[in-house]
Amino acid sequence: MNKLDVSLPLDPLTAGHPGDFSLDNLGAIGSELARWPIEALRGADPIMGLAVLMIVALLAGEAVHRVTRLPRALGAMLVGALASPLALSLVVKSELDPWKPLLDLAVGLLVFELGSRIRPRWLVDNPWLAVKCLAEALATGLAVAGALVWMGVSVSSAGLAGAVAMASSPVIAMAVLNELRPRGQVSERLLMMTAVNTVCAVLALTAWRVLVTLDSDGFDWQPALAGALYALCGSYLLGAISGLLLERLSRQIHGPGLAALQLALVVLAAMLAAQFTVSPLLALLIAGMVARARMGHRLQVEPQLGSGGAALTLLLLVTLGLLSTLDGLFDLLPMVAAIIGARLLAKTGTVLLLARPSGLGWRQSLGLGLALQPASGLSVLLTSNTLGWPSSLPLPDSTLLQALLIALTLMQLSGPIWLQLGLGVVARETRDA
Numbered sequence: 001m002n003k004l005d006v007s008l009p010l011d012p013l014t015a016g017h018p019g020d021f022s023l024d025n026l027g028a029i030g031s032e033l034a035r036w037p038i039e040a041l042r043g044a045d046p047i048m049g050l051a052v053l054m055i056v057a058l059l060a061g062e063a064v065h066r067v068t069r070l071p072r073a074l075g076a077m078l079v080g081a082l083a084s085p086l087a088l089s090l091v092v093k094s095e096l097d098p099w100k101p102l103l104d105l106a107v108g109l110l111v112f113e114l115g116s117r118i119r120p121r122w123l124v125d126n127p128w129l130a131v132k133c134l135a136e137a138l139a140t141g142l143a144v145a146g147a148l149v150w151m152g153v154s155v156s157s158a159g160l161a162g163a164v165a166m167a168s169s170p171v172i173a174m175a176v177l178n179e180l181r182p183r184g185q186v187s188e189r190l191l192m193m194t195a196v197n198t199v200c201a202v203l204a205l206t207a208w209r210v211l212v213t214l215d216s217d218g219f220d221w222q223p224a225l226a227g228a229l230y231a232l233c234g235s236y237l238l239g240a241i242s243g244l245l246l247e248r249l250s251r252q253i254h255g256p257g258l259a260a261l262q263l264a265l266v267v268l269a270a271m272l273a274a275q276f277t278v279s280p281l282l283a284l285l286i287a288g289m290v291a292r293a294r295m296g297h298r299l300q301v302e303p304q305l306g307s308g309g310a311a312l313t314l315l316l317l318v319t320l321g322l323l324s325t326l327d328g329l330f331d332l333l334p335m336v337a338a339i340i341g342a343r344l345l346a347k348t349g350t351v352l353l354l355a356r357p358s359g360l361g362w363r364q365s366l367g368l369g370l371a372l373q374p375a376s377g378l379s380v381l382l383t384s385n386t387l388g389w390p391s392s393l394p395l396p397d398s399t400l401l402q403a404l405l406i407a408l409t410l411m412q413l414s415g416p417i418w419l420q421l422g423l424g425v426v427a428r429e430t431r432d433a
Contacts, residue, residue, distance in 0.1 A: 080321020106312035115288020143346035163204035234278035239286025367427030374415025
């Protein structure tokens with residue numbers, strides 16, 4: 001695409017050679033003027049470019065909400081997708097690497113909030129709910145892996161896809177729930193099941209890391225196993241200490257200072273997790289759960305931990321759109337459809353199958369199954385020092401990995417729609433229901 005020549009006269013009456021003015025010249029100048037903002041954004045400083053994208057995302061979110069009544073998060077992700085190599089190529093993936101600490105922090109804020117809103121004791125009081133949480137995660141992983149093996153994918157690559165497919169997106173769930181403000185059994189169970197299947201996905205990916213090294217040349221399974229145990233135990237220990245520290249310090253701080261304390265501890269825990277190479281996602285989820293268990297109703301967590309957290313959440317949603325990919329969609333359509341279809345059937349089917357024993361009606365269970373559909377690509381894209389596949393791991397089948405990324409893109413971008421459909425239209429727990 002040619003850039004606008006700044007020496008080109010902008011007056012159409014003097015454009016081109018003297019006496020050559022025509023509608024064709026006017027159209028050419030208009031075309032160049034239309035291209036100029038896009039070219040300017042491409043050449044802009046990445047920080048300024050992302051700031052502009054965030055402003056556009058805010059406006060797009062409001063427009064989408066006014067016109068369609070869908071969550072604003074959808075507009076933010078669509079703006080990111082339009083700015084990605086998928087469409088206008090305004091931002092490339094490598095330009096996002098310097099932003100990864102902020103993205104990790106944004107994930108941490110939402111995951112900590114998720115942990116603070118669930119009550120683990122509920123799983124003890126309602127054993128069938130615990131069974132449903134575990135069954136839903138395991139059934140999803142096995143269904144996706146089984147469908148891919150049936151299509152001829154290797155067991156190790158199919159196992160990776162199954163592990164990733166277990167997780168519902170805590171980021172999209174919390175961002176949309178903070179906007180919709182639903183109240184009811186379906187919303188509470190959605191939070192619980194999202195937390196459980198996210199933990200199950202982390203554990204499954206950790207196990208996959210160890211198992212895949214057994215058959216890989218140049219990889220030793222003992223260090224992989226030791227590293228996995230260190231990451232899991234270290235994440236739990238860091239999260240527990242953070243939660244206990246929040247409980248202790250909150251006795252000395254009251255009022256608006258409590259939100260600042262929560263934000264500071266989340267920042268500290270996220271940085272320590274990165275420094276000690278443990279999972280910030282798991283650590284901050286545990287921190288929120290421990291803080292809730294210790295503090296009870298004394299723990300008041302502001303949505304997204306205040307306006308600063310809201311800005312980080314918007315940046316994260318735009319980034320999820322920027323990381324979208326549909327390259328090779330038509331060639332990989334059968335595999336992509338198998339991943340999405342198996343995941344949909346497994347999650348919804350398991351929730352419906354265990355509806356009555358766990359104390360939920362059929363309509364509510366259907367709404368819960370639909371609300372669990374937003375997928376979490378963070379387990380693949382944000383688990384390394386760069387926004388790509390970790391270099392320390394053996395590469396899975398490239399075709400399967402691309403199909404998985406496409407499926408994650410589709411399930412992420414449609415995530416707010418699934419949540420609105422499940423919680424608002426079917427379960428009728430939102431204000432607009």
